[in-house]
Each structure stands twice: as structure tokens, then as C-alpha cells.
Amino acid sequence: MTTPTDADIESVLRNMTESRDEKPHLWRNALRNAPRSGQPRCRFAIASAFARQPWASAAVVVIGVGSIIGIGSLAATTAQSTYGGRNRATKKPAVSASPTTMSPSAWGADRLNNATPSTFITPSMTKANMEKYSAAYQLDAASDPAADEGLLYDESSKVGDVVRSGSIYAYASESHTSSDFHDAKSDDTNTGERQVIRRATVEIKAADVRAVFLKVQVLIRANRGEYIQDSGIRGEGDNASAELTIRVAADRLSEFLNEMRALGDVQSEVLNGEDVTTQFVDLEARLRNERQVEAEVLQLLESRKDASLEEILKLRKSLAEIRTRIERMTGQREQMNRLVSLATVLLIIRSGVAPEPAPTSHWAAFTLALSNSWHAGLDYLGDVVAFLVRILVGGLIFWIALAGVILYIRHAINRRRKTDAS
Amino acid sequence: MDPVSDETLLKQFADGRSASLGDLAQRYEAPLLGLARGLLRGRDDLARDAVQETWVRVIRFAESFNGNSGVKTWLYRIAINQCRDLAALAAKHSTRTEAAAHTAGDSKENTAVDAGAIETERDDQIRAAVSTLDFDKREILLLCYHEGLTHNDAARTLGIPVGTLKSRLHAALAELRERLNREML
Numbered sequence: 001m002t003t004p005t006d007a008d009i010e011s012v013l014r015n016m017t018e019s020r021d022e023k024p025h026l027w028r029n030a031l032r033n034a035p036r037s038g039q040p041r042c043r044f045a046i047a048s049a050f051a052r053q054p055w056a057s058a059a060v061v062v063i064g065v066g067s068i069i070g071i072g073s074l075a076a077t078t079a080q081s082t083y084g085g086r087n088r089a090t091k092k093p094a095v096s097a098s099p100t101t102m103s104p105s106a107w108g109a110d111r112l113n114n115a116t117p118s119t120f121i122t123p124s125m126t127k128a129n130m131e132k133y134s135a136a137y138q139l140d141a142a143s144d145p146a147a148d149e150g151l152l153y154d155e156s157s158k159v160g161d162v163v164r165s166g167s168i169y170a171y172a173s174e175s176h177t178s179s180d181f182h183d184a185k186s187d188d189t190n191t192g193e194r195q196v197i198r199r200a201t202v203e204i205k206a207a208d209v210r211a212v213f214l215k216v217q218v219l220i221r222a223n224r225g226e227y228i229q230d231s232g233i234r235g236e237g238d239n240a241s242a243e244l245t246i247r248v249a250a251d252r253l254s255e256f257l258n259e260m261r262a263l264g265d266v267q268s269e270v271l272n273g274e275d276v277t278t279q280f281v282d283l284e285a286r287l288r289n290e291r292q293v294e295a296e297v298l299q300l301l302e303s304r305k306d307a308s309l310e311e312i313l314k315l316r317k318s319l320a321e322i323r324t325r326i327e328r329m330t331g332q333r334e335q336m337n338r339l340v341s342l343a344t345v346l347l348i349i350r351s352g353v354a355p356e357p358a359p360t361s362h363w364a365a366f367t368l369a370l371s372n373s374w375h376a377g378l379d380y381l382g383d384v385v386a387f388l389v390r391i392l393v394g395g396l397i398f399w400i401a402l403a404g405v406i407l408y409i410r411h412a413i414n415r416r417r418k419t420d421a422s
Numbered sequence: 423m424d425p426v427s428d429e430t431l432l433k434q435f436a437d438g439r440s441a442s443l444g445d446l447a448q449r450y451e452a453p454l455l456g457l458a459r460g461l462l463r464g465r466d467d468l469a470r471d472a473v474q475e476t477w478v479r480v481i482r483f484a485e486s487f488n489g490n491s492g493v494k495t496w497l498y499r500i501a502i503n504q505c506r507d508l509a510a511l512a513a514k515h516s517t518r519t520e521a522a523a524h525t526a527g528d529s530k531e532n533t534a535v536d537a538g539a540i541e542t543e544r545d546d547q548i549r550a551a552v553s554t555l556d557f558d559k560r561e562i563l564l565l566c567y568h569e570g571l572t573h574n575d576a577a578r579t580l581g582i583p584v585g586t587l588k589s590r591l592h593a594a595l596a597e598l599r600e601r602l603n604r605e606m607l
Contacts, residue, residue: 004548004602009595012548013567016460019452026455026470027447030477031440 195280196273198343205352206264209240224249247342428493436484461505472504559594
């Protein structure tokens with residue numbers, strides 16, 4: 001066999017690469033496996049995947065957006081509950097903490113229990129009485145026996161008797177009320193009726209706390225001995241609050257409470273009464289007893305003018321001790337009378353929008369609901385936008401890092417494409 | 423009506439018209455298959471894989487085709503790269519039976535006629551000699567003699583000047599002849 005010629009070689013080479021008459025079909029297989037060119041141009045691998053399955057990608061987007069809105073609204077609601085905030089009539093009133101973190105009734109009871117009646121200055125007490133009961137008894141011949149009216153008091157005294165020291169007793173009798181807070185009736189004696197120390201704690205909401213604060217002071221009747229024991233106002237606008245401890249004539253308590261209720265929207269009302277009748281009766285009995293003893297000792301002193309100096313001094317010493325006890329018990333009874341005669345009302349005023357009047361027709365109800373929904377929707381939108389801004393600004397570092405990663409991946413993909421194409 | 427250019431078809435396909443890819447395939451799939459067979463020593467299965475993978479890459483990178491070279495050149499370049507990869511892969515798992523199959527496969531198409539028996543044997547020798555060449559030399563030879571490709575097209579496909587192509591072709595032919603002479607001896 002001879003050596004192949006160039007023509008032979010050329011012929012074979014052409015034959016090795018000749019194309020056969022076969023219908024092209026490999027491109028279909030490739031099209032099936034590769035992304036279709038009809039899809040939107042996607043430069044990122046993730047976007048390409050989304051382009052292949054638009055419904056799935058749309059569902060993911062909707063779920064993602066919904067999750068963001070849901071989390072945003074939850075965050076906004078939590079923030080409002082914790083920090084207060086706008087207080088619309090359509091919104092549930094914000095639960096603001098009691099100044100002492102206790103419930104209003106507990107706080108009121110706590111304040112009442114810790115009150116110091118000894119610091120009270122009772123307007124009903126005349127100056128002469130104050131001097132008499134505060135000074136030590138002076139068994140001085142120069143002293144005016146008539147000034148010691150207490151010795152002249154007995155159970156037969158009636159209301160209205162002008163007993164100079166009896167101003168307290170007169171009020172004490174007026175404080176005899178029934179246990180259900182009805183107005184008291186005048187009573188002949190001050191020892192036979194129930195003695196109840198009344199306390200009330202009322203919490204109201206008002207649009208203008210300061211105005212209510214001032215109105216309460218106008219309602220006080222000073223001629224009945226009523227006065228404001230403590231008061232305080234703090235905050236402004238929606239955060240304003242005020243507390244007043246008011247001493248109100250016990251027989252006027254229900255009337256006063258009605259006046260309070262008219263000032264705002266009552267949130268809570270707690271009434272309680274402490275029956276001190278037993279203590280009062282006991283105190284009265286002991287007082288009478290001491291006075292009796294005092295009278296007897298005085299009588300003895302009068303009748304024994306010829307007694308020895310030693311005996312006289314002993315009698316006087318006993319008399320002084322009796323007088324001291326009488327004064328102490330009288331002071332206790334005074335205090336009790338003050339508590340009984342003047343009920344203690346703790347009024348807490350908080351800021352709040354007055355309830356809207358109920359709509360009178362279906363159309364009015366519809367428009368009101370629509371208006372409330374509109375405002376609520378705007379608030380909601382504002383909260384969501386605020387949340388998104390917070391996420392955007394707060395996560396700025398992470399957004400920058402994420403952008404860097406995306407740019408790097410995109411650069412790597414483009415570089416690979418160029419390598420493959422070349 | 424003037425036929426649509428390759429570049430227009432590719433752009434149409436990139437814009438979403440799948441049928442344009444079919445038009446391109448109508449023009450180039452068969453020639454590419456032929457070239458791939460030659461480069462892959464007659465392995466029809468590997469040649470189909472190479473051409474299909476070529477279309478996959480065309481589909482993937484159709485948008486990024488910048489038009490610096492012609493579509494035809496681009497297609498052949500991708501196909502040659504795929505053949506190179508597959509040849510390297512096949513070389514790792516090659517056995518002597520492949521050479522026999524290569525010869526037998528081609529022989530099936532050549533009718534065994536007494537008058538052309540010598541010619542067939544000579545062709546087989548040439549084919550066998552071409553198969554023993556390095557891929558680069560085989561690539562030069564087959565590209566330059568591939569129907570439908572001019573020397574300029576071949577040079578552009580390989581990314582070399584025409585002069586370089588001709589000198590490499592000359593060298594490849596010289597080596598082929600040398601191997602054939604050795605066989606004859």
C-alpha cells in the first residue's frame with residue numbers, strides 16, 4: 001500500500017467532520033434543561049429562581065410583607081402599652097401605672113391607713129378649747145373653775161347646749177350615721193349611736209385634670225369643717241394626674257360622692273367604714289369614771305381642809321394624775337370624733353377623654369365607625385412606617401453588609417459568565 | 423428575502439423567542455456534531471453531549487453575548503471547548519476497545535466493497551493516525567478541513583492570526599504524514 005497523499009488526507013479529514021442529514025434536536029433538550037430565554041432577564045441566581053416560579057415567588061413576597069407588617073403592628077402595640085402614647089377615644093385606654101405601682105384602691109387605703117390624725121387641725125375646735133385641752137390642768141385657786149367645763153359635762157347634755165367645750169361634742173353627735181352612708185340624723189346623745197370612720201377612694205378620668213382639681217376645691221364646705229388634707233397635681237396633657245385627700249362631713253359623704261361622679265368618668269370607687277363604736281363607748285366610760293374619781297377627790301380635798309399638808313399634797317398628786325389621764329382620753333376621743341365626723345375621701349384624677357355620646361341613628365353609627373377606623377388605620381400606618389424606619393436605621397450595618405455580599409456574588413457570577421463565554 | 427443573520431436570531435432568542443434558537447440549530451447543529459465526532463475520535467455519544475452542552479451555554483449566556491466575534495465563531499469556540507473537556511475526561515477512562523469501536527463505527531458507514539477495500543483501509547489508517555495526534559493538532563486539522571469553515575473562520579474560532587493557523591496546520595500535517603509513514607513501515 002502506498003503512502004497516503006495530501007488529497008487522501010484532506011478527504012479523510014473532511015469526511016471525519018462532515019455533517020449528516022439529521023434533524024437537529026439536541027437544542028430542544030438543552031432548552032428543556034436550561035432556563036428559557038422567554039423568562040425575564042434575571043441577573044441574580046435568586047431572582048432567576050423566582051422568575052421560574054412566579055406564583056411561588058409572589059406568595060413568598062406576600063408572606064414576607066405580611067410578616068413585616070404583623071411584626072411592626074405588634075411592636076407598635078407593645079410600645080404603646082408600655083410607654084402610653086396617643087390616647088384616642090377609639091383606642092383602648094392606656095393602662096398607666098399607679099404612682100406607687102399599687103391599684104388605686106390599695107393606694108388609697110394605704111394612704112388612709114398611714115394618715116396621722118394627730119396633725120389635724122380641726123376647724124371646729126375653738127381657740128379656747130384648744131388651749132384648754134392642750135394645757136396641763138392647773139389646780140390653782142386663781143384659775144377659773146368655770147373654764148373647766150369638761151367637768152360640768154354629763155350624759156344629760158344635749159345637742160345644742162352651749163357648752164364652750166362642747167363644739168366638738170356637738171359635731172360628734174352629728175356624725176352619728178347609719179352604716180349605709182345615709183345622712184345622719186341629730187341625736188340626743190353621742191354615746192348611744194354607732195361611730196363609724198368612713199373612707200372612700202374614687203378614681204375618675206377627666207379630659208382636663210387641672211380643671212377638675214380646682215372644681216373639687218370649690219365643692220368643699222368649710223363651714224362644715226371640710227377641708228383638703230393633701231393635694232398634688234403632676235404631669236401635663238394626657239399624662240396629667242392629681243390626687244386629693246379630702247375631709248368631708250360624714251353626713252354629707254354621699255352627696256359629695258355624687259358631686260365627684262359628675263366631674264368625670266368614674267373608673268373605680270371603694271367605700272369602707274370602720275366601726276369604732278365599741279372603742280368610743282369604752283373611752284367614754286373610762287372618761288366618765290375618771291371624772292367621777294376626780295370629782296370625788298376634789299370633794300375630799302374640799303372637805304378635808306384641816307388635813308395635814310402631807311395628805312393634801314397626796315390628794316393633789318392623785319388629782320393631777322387623774323387629770324392627766326382625763327386629758328389623754330379626751331384627746332383620744334377628740335381624734336376619734338374627728339375621724340368619725342369627717343369622712344376621708346381620696347380622689348384620684350387621671351387624664352382621659354370623655355366618652356363619646358352614643359350615636360343616635362344607624363347612619364351616625366356607621367359614620368362614626370368609619371371615622372374611627374380611618375383614624376385607627378392612619379395610626380396603624382404610622383406605627384408600621386415608624387417600625388420600618390427603626391429597622392432600616394437600626395439595622396444599617398447589616399444592610400450594608402448584605403449589600404456587600406450581594407455585590408460580591410453578582411461580581412462572581414458575571415466573572416464566571418465571561419469565563420464560560422470565552 | 424435575505425435570511426436572518428445569526429446575530430439577529432440570537433438576539434431574538436435572548437428577547438424570548440425560543441424558535442430563533444431552533445433556526446440557529448438548523449444551521450449549526452449538524453456541522454457542530456460532525457466536528458465534535460472528529461475531535462472526539464468518532465464517539466457519537468460524546469459528540470452529542472458536547473453539542474447539547476454547547477446549546478446549554480448558548481441559552482445561558484445569550485444575553486451576555488457582546489458581538490465582538492460572530493455567532494458562528496462563538497458557537498464553534500464553545501463546542502471545541504466542550505470537546506476538549508470531554509476528550510480529557512474520556513482519555514482518563516479510555517481503553518483499547520474505543521479505538522476499535524472508532525474504526526468499526528466509521529467502517530459501518532463505508533460499504534465493504536472489494537474495489538474500495540484498499541481505500542477503506544487507507545482511510546482507516548489516516549483516521550487512526552489523526553486520532554493519535556494531540557488534541558490541539560487534531561483540532562487544527564479538523565477545523566481547517568471542516569466544511570463550512572474558512573481558514574479565517576478557523577483562525578477567529580481559535581483566537582489566533584491566520585498566519586499562525588497556517589503554520590500550525592503545516593506542522594500538524596507534517597506530523598500526520600510522519601506517523602502515517604511510520605505505520606507504513
